[in-house]
Amino acid sequence: GAVVSQHPSWVICKSGTSVKIECRSLDFQATTMFWYRQFPKQSLMLMATSNEGSKATYEQGVEKDKFLINHASLTLSTLTVTSAHPEDSSFYICSAFEGALETQYFGPGTRLLVL
């Protein structure tokens, strides 16, 4: 149980294009999902908290107009990187909060490379 999927697993795009990443909780409902990014040999850095049916809460320093988050259902949250630039290249990981277990379950991650 508590499986989270992410799609795509990797993406290469040209500078200036937008990229959408999907995060799904497969066997539980999640009112809260989280988006992280991770640079090599660094810890996971929380970007934003996504609550179903309401606006996402962004961490300090994260541009909400650049990283658009939509949590339209209890099993799906999406992150759109708009007008991507090479410095946006990173490993993006989502998680879904399983309330009964008080635990975040993570997706497998999406590797984004912006050329």
Add this chain to the structure above:
Amino acid sequence: SQKIEQNSEALNIQEGKTATLTCNYTNYSPAYLQWYRQDPGRGPVFLLLIRENEKEKRKERLKVTFDTTLKQSLFHITASQPADSATYLCALDSGYSTLTFGKGTMLLVSP
């Protein structure tokens, strides 16, 4: 400011031995602490959660201790195997189900 410290150096041990990883924190009063495993290029996998009123928790070959006075958690893997080689992340509850992660400690178990 809030800080979570994990040993940045890789821990090398021999198969069959017990691995002990440390997580220290400052300026936190977490309700609970979690340990995750992360393999290269993959998302973290949940291992154990321990609450502030619990001293110790076990799951198969894993054991976690939580000392809120010392502000420290120890994570033990007994009878370690090469398949246990990975990076282990400590995460503290920051409130409202939000977690803050340490940088992780890489464990290498050699046959």
